[in-house]
Amino acid sequence: MTKRDYYEILNVTKNSSPDEIKKAYRNLALQFHPDRVSADKKKESEEKFKEISEAYAVLSDSGKRKLYDQYGHAGIDNRYTSEDIFRNADFSGFEDIFQQSGFGDVFGDIFDIFGGGGFRGRTRRSGPTRGSDLEYHLTITLEESYHGVEKTIEIYHTQTCSVCRGSGSKPGTSKKTCPTCKGAGAVRYSRGFFSMQQTCPKCGGSGEIVGTPCPECGGRGKVKKQSKITVKIPAGVDTGNTIRVKGKGEAGEKAGPSGDLYIVVRVLEHKIFHREKDDIYVEVPVGIATAALGGEITVPTLDGNVSMKIPSSTASDKVFRLKGKGMPAVNSSHVGDEYAKVLITPPENLTTRQKELLKEFAKISGEKIDEGFFKKIFK
Template sequence: MAKPDFYQSLGVPKNASDDDIKKAYRKLAMKHHPDRNQGDKAKQAEEKFKEIKEAYEILSDPQKRAAYDQYGHAGVDPSMGGGPGGFAGGGGFAEAFGDIFGDIFGQAAGGGGRRGGPQVYRGSDLSYAMEITLEEAAAGKDTQIRVPSWDECETCHGSGAKPGTSSSTCGTCSGSGTVHLRQGFFSIQQTCPKCHGSGKTIANPCGTCGGAGKVKKQKTLEVKIPAGINEGMRIRSSGNGEPGTNGGPPGDLYIEIRIKPHEIFERDGDDLHCRVPVPMTLAALGGGIEVPTLAGKAEIDLPEGTQHGKTFRLRGKGIKGLRSSVPGDLYCHIMVETPVKLTERQRELLQELDESFRGGGDRHSPGGKSWAEKVKDGVKDLFK
């Protein structure tokens, strides 16, 4: 099977500059690296990665590129006696490949390390769980929280070394903060295990900070909770996460909202639901009742013969969400209460009422049939 054209593999023209070739390879290597592709795509990604790796090896070397431009694949194939472009050549590709991998994995780790100096890493993000009431979620609030922070050590003034001493350049990485592991054509850059990327070692660490150059403290942050925020939403506080390494930028603080259970209301998006207990006499006779809302109270007119579980909708009495132009609704679910601990007189009245129901036919049945008729229908269904 014929090999693909190296320029086409990288997606660059034949007159592409060295920088264009390097940028194209970096982009494709990030996309097709086997570690970034799993499952069914892994095999296909591995083959593509080998293809672009070979293309970059040839086109990034001036001698190999010239041989390829003049003779094609035959000019760089060692099995065909290829000249300076063969794999048997010097360490040019290994060095270039190591450099490009260092750039790729340095960026992937959040650092994008500098050559010739310690690796710089962004600080980790922090999470803070904040519990608020439903009323606070609906109306919003300004509050304060205390979170851990890092300040420069006052004893060593950030050097990490015991007063009167100083740090020294790391002998393992020569101050670069990274080491290179080579095997064959591969050269992979890793954080120095001796100095952990700082590029220096401290023989006599500061007794206050233990050599870190910083001490943990608490700081107070002002937090604005927007009106309409919901359970699980997060507020981002930029730069208030953990500090970076070797001068890297700090991470962010994410404040995750937790809403306390409410005694009356249950929230469903921008809508609210509540249960309204109603005496059975009021449900039967009908009349006006007061129901609670987050803003106060509202009135509902119960029609005569209101049944248990009946729902009344009050428009605009819910919550105005963060992305809503109008508030949600309040749904009031009627719960008809049956009296308990009756007096003798109340019992007599209920018995009289019950007798009147029995003699009143089906006019008292919400389903249009008397209780006795429903029982008879059920028995007939059993013997069908």
């Protein structure tokens, strides 16, 4: 089920001050406390009460609020369990208000609603858990992007221990009951006027600890190693594209599956080609005579030089399209185009005869020649 926006739940705005958020929560908590409604509406009221309490727990904490403002519910859900959300929430000042209203220990009620006789919330899983994903930044050339390429990279990451296979225990030995939680997997502690139950920090919720540690990994169930990985970069990738390599991230806990490796691609700028999506742009110098009379010119492409005919009287900055000479689209049959811009370049080191002919051409064309400017251009 999609969660509602926390600000919407409390009927406040993103610019609301902490005092305004606190006031809004107090009013809503009084309105929706389960003790204030009839028996037939109690369940609905409890759900509403949980919703506004969670919203307040996040928005009253500056760190969680900043994370929520930036990433929404995903930023909170991916980082905190329910018990984490409530652990440092500031509910001070509310208890007396509710007691005066005749509702008893309302904050005891909050945690009863969330999980029985004390707040349990979402305790962390005690079994195998997936490892974290890793990110690797890879730089390639435009030519490599055009053709596609295989790259071998080296990463330093955790791997499941091959000796104990992730259990952390020396082969042939068994685990022991956790002395901290006595095998329950959870411990209870009090904070102010309410108590909370959280995953046991010693055993991670399993209720067991390693008796005799594995000599290879020291009881961790995983080891840090360097790996060489060959990655296939498909043709057409662009800066910012990511390539997923399954199972090459960090090792999981308790022999859980490894996370994934994400290759973030950066394509270097090219000295003559400019890329825009799947199209390539290039500037091609063309002599005056060829531009005036028309002819065949050589145009560089990422697949080698090609010949192209230009018509007579081609002006500088004229752009010609070479269909299908651009970048291939990733995992597609589509190929972009190349656009060649003509740049007419004056000849250098003209002979006396060449200068005379150009002057004659200008005279026939009715052009006025600035001798000083002419000498600067045609040295």
